[in-house]
Amino acid sequence: MDSLKEDLKKQIIEQLNLEDLTVADIADDALLFNDQGLGLDSIDALELIVLLEKYHGIQLTNPEEGKEAFRSIDTMAEYIRKRKAA
Amino acid sequence: MSVITAYCRLTEDVCAVNGEVKLRRNVALEDSWFKQIYRHFDFSYPKFYKMDKLSQAGFLASELLRKINPGIMGYGDDEIALLFANRSSSAETDQRFKDSYTSNSAPSPSTFVYTLPNIVIGEIAIRNKWYGENMFAVLPKFAPDFYKNYAQILTSSDSKAVLCGWLEVTAGNTDVFLFTVEEKEGGTEFSEENLFRLLETAATH
Amino acid sequence: MGVCITGIGVVSAIGMSVEENLSALREGKSGIGPLQYLQGTKASLAGEVKASNEDLRKSLNVGTEYVSRTSLLGLQAAREAWGDNKRSGVIRTGIISATSVGGMDRSEVFYKDYLSQNSPDYQVLTTHDSGSTTERIAAELGISGYINTLSTACSSGANAIMLGARLILQGTLDRVLVGGSDALSRFTIDGFRSLMIYDEQWCRPFDESRAGLNLGEGAGFLLLEGEKSLQLTGNRPICNVSGWANAADAYHQTASSPDGKGATLAIENAIRRAGIGLNEVSYVNAHGTGTKNNDHSESVALRNVFGDHIPPFSSTKAFTGHTLAAAGAIEAVFSVLAIQHHLIYPNLNYQDSIAETGLVPATLLETGAEVNAVLSNSFGFGGNNSSLVFTRYE
Numbered sequence: 157m158d159s160l161k162e163d164l165k166k167q168i169i170e171q172l173n174l175e176d177l178t179v180a181d182i183a184d185d186a187l188l189f190n191d192q193g194l195g196l197d198s199i200d201a202l203e204l205i206v207l208l209e210k211y212h213g214i215q216l217t218n219p220e221e222g223k224e225a226f227r228s229i230d231t232m233a234e235y236i237r238k239r240k241a242a
Numbered sequence: 243m244s245v246i247t248a249y250c251r252l253t254e255d256v257c258a259v260n261g262e263v264k265l266r267r268n269v270a271l272e273d274s275w276f277k278q279i280y281r282h283f284d285f286s287y288p289k290f291y292k293m294d295k296l297s298q299a300g301f302l303a304s305e306l307l308r309k310i311n312p313g314i315m316g317y318g319d320d321e322i323a324l325l326f327a328n329r330s331s332s333a334e335t336d337q338r339f340k341d342s343y344t345s346n347s348a349p350s351p352s353t354f355v356y357t358l359p360n361i362v363i364g365e366i367a368i369r370n371k372w373y374g375e376n377m378f379a380v381l382p383k384f385a386p387d388f389y390k391n392y393a394q395i396l397t398s399s400d401s402k403a404v405l406c407g408w409l410e411v412t413a414g415n416t417d418v419f420l421f422t423v424e425e426k427e428g429g430t431e432f433s434e435e436n437l438f439r440l441l442e443t444a445a446t447h
Numbered sequence: 448m449g450v451c452i453t454g455i456g457v458v459s460a461i462g463m464s465v466e467e468n469l470s471a472l473r474e475g476k477s478g479i480g481p482l483q484y485l486q487g488t489k490a491s492l493a494g495e496v497k498a499s500n501e502d503l504r505k506s507l508n509v510g511t512e513y514v515s516r517t518s519l520l521g522l523q524a525a526r527e528a529w530g531d532n533k534r535s536g537v538i539r540t541g542i543i544s545a546t547s548v549g550g551m552d553r554s555e556v557f558y559k560d561y562l563s564q565n566s567p568d569y570q571v572l573t574t575h576d577s578g579s580t581t582e583r584i585a586a587e588l589g590i591s592g593y594i595n596t597l598s599t600a601c602s603s604g605a606n607a608i609m610l611g612a613r614l615i616l617q618g619t620l621d622r623v624l625v626g627g628s629d630a631l632s633r634f635t636i637d638g639f640r641s642l643m644i645y646d647e648q649w650c651r652p653f654d655e656s657r658a659g660l661n662l663g664e665g666a667g668f669l670l671l672e673g674e675k676s677l678q679l680t681g682n683r684p685i686c687n688v689s690g691w692a693n694a695a696d697a698y699h700q701t702a703s704s705p706d707g708k709g710a711t712l713a714i715e716n717a718i719r720r721a722g723i724g725l726n727e728v729s730y731v732n733a734h735g736t737g738t739k740n741n742d743h744s745e746s747v748a749l750r751n752v753f754g755d756h757i758p759p760f761s762s763t764k765a766f767t768g769h770t771l772a773a774a775g776a777i778e779a780v781f782s783v784l785a786i787q788h789h790l791i792y793p794n795l796n797y798q799d800s801i802a803e804t805g806l807v808p809a810t811l812l813e814t815g816a817e818v819n820a821v822l823s824n825s826f827g828f829g830g831n832n833s834s835l836v837f838t839r840y841e
Contacts, residue, residue: 203352339638349640355642360827360828364699364700368830373696377606391614400716
């Protein structure tokens, strides 16, 4: 089990008040902004930017950059690893 | 004649529709009071969880009114006006937003969007796809003449029905009263006396 | 006769009075710059009123320190609009004022003291209430017939004017002072920055490269009178407020719909209410905040209503910044001035049209224009969209 991905799921549930969801409900490759996935919206995307800064110390100033990074849990984890390695 | 066709009351521990208690708060449950109502009536609108308390209260009460008075869905989508007021504006959420950047340093955008009292009207409009007039006033106390006066203005222009609301939700105080006003023959006349009476009695039966 | 405007007052980043605002508009001089008075925000640019709270208290002769900046700005503009009108036992007079932050500018200072237990002064909190500005102005001018405070985000000021006009036509009031006031605060600046729609450069309404808004502060007030009041006061009408409409966008808490549905409804209904033809609208004072979302949606709405014959339009927010609940009232004053002085204002900082819509705003000041009817748009969070139409008094 990838602990970064598990942490991300917990942080997303907490940050976005997704009270009726549990970590088990979120698949690593589910599309976060798709209605078949989590159905997040533009404000949630901004919360994810806050989340990156708050828990991972990563600043994302260009919302466009977030679009790719926030596709799924997989892409988010990849983005965080890349930024931290840089 | 303008009549009050349905009304819903939420207080700290009672949820009543048309004067009839539908649910009492169960303090033994971990769920918040509004979440208890949401679950009890099997509502399914995931956005509910992201709303602030003011919007949650407005959502619940308007959904309950729709249930008891489905007739209001028969109007054109721009024929229902939303006329809301309260005393404390969005104070509860304002403070949560303030806390988000005093304690965490990062202001929370999803909290910020609820730091306006009229967002609840927006949420109800989004939910029902209503494009009619909407207004929010901040008043010292529940003022029947405000609703009476403004509803008259609204129905004398393009609105055929008005969903009115007094929506005061702060820490330790829930005082929510939503009612629909329509043009009909017979029923509870839309008068200041009746509004006071319904507000007082709605939650005590 | 309809509803007449007989007095106007305004304070904004471009001036402390109608006259100062008018000359800055003529000169194309923006009031947006680095913050001088508000401390502790990260915003590099904002439309701050060029006076400290102490300056304002002194010039307004307000003794108490327990007064918010929102109230001081409101008082400044309300006094100017009221002029030397007298209270009256016969003329039923009301006041409707709009605000979105209320006394937040003072509360956030209090809150810091409170959290650090640095002897917080609880009396400051009496200035927090949204209604405190309205009450203060009402008390000072002796207005007691009807007192109301509206809070519908960035359309609040326009909604106050709309409600005032309707109360006169309904026969509830004979005259009413309407407007709005909002001060800058860390609360709103941080909020808009968290939404990533705050431009750290100068805002560029309707430009392809626009990247957000700059907040501003200020107040605008207008004195509206009906026939009976005019007979008693003998005031000379400056122009009429003859059209108004409000519609919900029903799309998103804060974002405007891509098809501009609510805005389209508001514009159409306001022009219909004014009883004029689409081709009679001489100028549109747009909401034009400079955010990607608003300017696109508003452009679509203008296209929906006017087709290929969109009247000259501009946003004056690159002058004042976005003054939130005051915007509708300040821009109403600008609209009245456009009619009065035959002006069309330039949309500052514009270079290239928005690719999807291709609308080109007025970029140069036009003087001597035939301006007989002005449409003013104000679109707020919550999808609360309002439009007003002002027409020349005949």
